Amino acid sequence: MFILSFRQRDELAALAGGAGWQVVAARRAAGLERRFLASGSAVVVLDARGALDEGLASARTLGGTIEANGGAMLALVSRGDHEALGALYEAGATHFLSSPFGETEFIQALRYAARHAERMAGEWRTTGVAEPLGWRFDLATRTMLMTPAFARLLGTDEQPGRAALLRRIDPTERRAALAALRRLSQARPTTAFAHDVPGIGRVVQHLHFDGTTRRIDTIVEVLGSAPEPTAELREALAGARDAGSARRWISRRLREEDAEPLHAMLVALNRFDMVNTAYGRSAGDTLLRGALKRIEDAVRDVLGRGALVSRLSGSSFLVAARAPRARIKLAAERIAGEMARPFVAGDAIAVLGCRIGVAQGESDDDAAALLRRASEALADARESDSATLRVAEARGDEAPIDSLAVALHHAIERGEIDILFQPQVSVSSGAIVGVEALARWEHAMLGTIGAETLFAAAARADLEIALSDHIQRITLERAAAWPAALRGLRLSLNLTAADIARPGFTDLFLDRVDSSGFARTRLTLEITENGLIEDLGVAAALLSALRTAGCRIAIDDFGTGYSSLAYLKALPLDYLKIDKKLAQDITGTPRDRVVVRGVIDMARSLGLTVIAEGVETNEQLELLAKEGCQLYQGFLCSEAVTSGALVGLVA
Structure with a gap:
């Protein structure tokens, strides 16, 4: 079971754990879709009590994925928020429970939701991973048993000594692990703690205590990647105008012999919620009917009448067809083009766009497995800065990012990671006043690889810290x-x-700066708003220490995630960098310009210097200048260049 509760995560997890469910619980919505998919859960508990806006946004994020995969969503609401039940239902919630409620009502609601998911999915069985990450500790015999995959990652036996895991946890984080173990009891059978594990990276350990058997069972959830599920999954989703018949259609086609492979494509509209809020539900319904018609027309033109098109919950659609991969990609590109054309919403014109995830059926697939891979590909597309389409890799094939991860260690040793500098320009004078250091990997086969892909490969190889150290060192030199x-x-x-999460990072970093000879007072440290900062209090203390030491602090990619305002309130900042998409929107509609103006006004009211990223045209620069932006960077001045080329630009 997957639980998202913004205020009472531990209490709900304890109730569900006490009733026998294995729980993966979260307090933040960051990476929500990926974490739900990774958990392998059939039931989601979405606690919107006291956090209705966050709850609605999360329901919309998960609604299409839950419906595509045949699950259930139990929404918990405050008694005063009953008017939001319709919106939660439209977003994908299948069951509701209103506070105040007792333990009995909550457990009964969970059983109803699980029964619904079971009816949707058919009989459950384990699919996906043969080797989950986890361990079991028997309190009676004082023995530990690790899953083979987890034991290999730790480099230990499957039956190690009882302190084997604790020894591999950094001493600064060991206290949290011990505290979590001490919290377990009959009254509180479920808890969790987060830490770094060599060979894996940042993980959350979800602990469950069974008072009858006197055993602790633990699922290890890897953060920031897409691990396979470690809990039971649905065996079969049963294809085509609604989600249920769509799944049955897919199941039948998977059982048929055919020369062409079956593909599933999930299409999610961008910015639909904003249109729905701005123009009302009637306009939103009209827009969805228009989107479905465009998708149907595009699919019929490219794939013919044998393809299936179905609307899922919210603003998500499913397309399935037997066709070669090239033809499926052509259909996806056609759909993306159609969704990029403006829609009429009431009396206004709305521009949406979409993200698309595609997966190809394999010989041993059922509908659940195929739609799950399509959901993961869609989650990848949504997390990408610019990719509209993502195609899931076939099982057993090494994804490009995995092959990069293997080669990255040697690339660092061989000095293939280079640094370029993109100028930051004063809007008022046109002078270059600073630069941002950007990492590049000159790959022998793939050419130049940018920082986003580089750090994704590092995360997969557990080399994030090593890569970051390498980049900092050569940049400062x-x-x-x-x-x-x-x-x-x-x-x-x-x-x-x-x-930011590393113990002692402040001293380590300042020593590195001082050893290089570069002046602390000329250094700005950027944290990305997309990056998941586990503890804002710890981050604020670390950044305050670096600021006191002479550095300046900037928040990067502002406007792309959900934590913007929390970061602004909690962290000691000097600069705010507007994300390139937001900056480029200033030449769009009057509404777009109002949003950019609001961000700039808010930043300047807080005493922050505003830097616009991705500026490419004189029109964008002129409008940003009128709104009060002080610095910019982007192709209008220059791409990222070497130190030698930078000298010429400054001159």
């Missing part, structure tokens, strides 16, 4: 050796969430 013409420039250097 390069900047310290700049000629006199560049010695007035500020240097912006990115810190990762893993850096």
Whole structure:
């Protein structure tokens, strides 16, 4: 069972765990779709009590995925929020429970939701992973048993000594692990703690205590990646105008012999919720009917009448067809083009766009497995900065990111990771006043690989910290050796969430800066708003120490995630960098410009210097200047360049 509760995660997890469910619980919505898919859960408990807006947004995020995979969503609401039940139902909730409620009512509601999921999915069985990550500890015999995959990752036996796991947890995080173990009891059978594990990265250990058997069973959930599920999954979703008949259609086609492979495509509209809120439900319904008609027309033109098109809950659609991969991609591109064309919503024009995930059926697939891979591909597309389409890799095939992860360690050793500098320009004077350091990997086969893919490969290889250290070291060395013409420039250097979570990082980093000879006072440290910062209090203390030491702090990619305002309130900031998509929207509709103006006004009211990223045209720059933006970077001035080319630009 997957639980998302913004305020009472532990209490709900304890109630569900006490009733026998294995629980994966979350308090934040960051990475929600991926975490739900990774949990393998059939039932989601979405606690919207006291957090209705966050609850609605989360329901919309998960609604299509839950319906595609045949699950259930139990929404918990405050008694005063009954008017939101319709919106939650439209978003994908299948069951509701209103507070105040007791333990008995909650457990009964869980059983109803599980029964619904069972009816939707058929009989459950384990699919996906043969080797989950986890362990069991028997309190009676004082023995531990690890799953083979977890034992291999830790480099230990499957039956290690009882302290084997604790020894592999950093001493600064061991206290949290011990505290979690002490919390387990008959009254509180479920809890969790997060930490780093060598060979895996950042994980959450979800502990469940069985008072009858006196055993602790634990699922290890890997954060920031897409691990396979460790709980039981549905065996069969049963294809085509609604989700249930769509799944049955897919199940039948998978059993048929055919020369062409079956593909499933999930299409999710962008920005639909904003249109629905701005223009009302009637306009939103009209827009969805228009989107379905465009998808049907595109599919019929490219794939013929044998393809299936179905609307799922919310603003998600399913397309399934037997066709070659190239033809499926052509259909996806056609759909993306149709969704990019403006829609009429009431008296206004709405521009939406979409993200698409595609998966190909395999010989041993059922509908659940195929739709799950399509959901994971869609989640990848949604998390991407620019990709509209993602195609899931076939099982057993090494994904490109995996092959990069294997080669990354050697790339660091061989010095293939290089640094370029993108100028930051004063809007008022046109002078280059600073640069942002950007990592590039010159791959022998794939050419230049940018920072996003580079750090994704590092996360997969558990080399995030090693890569970050390498980039910081060579960047500071390069900047310290700049000629006199560049010695007035500020240097912006990115810190990762893993850096911020490292014990003793402040002293380590400042020693690195001082050893390089680069002045602390010319250094700006950027944290990305997309990066998951586990503890804002810890992050604020670390960044305050770095700021006191002379560095300046910037929040990067502002406007792309859900934590913007929390970061602004909690962290000691000097600069706010507007994400390139938001900055480029200033030449869009009047509403777009109002949003950008609001961000700039808010930042300046807080005393922050505003930097716009991704500026490519004079029109964008002129409008940003009128709204009060002080600095910009982007192709209008220059792409990222070497130190030598930077000298020429400054001159």
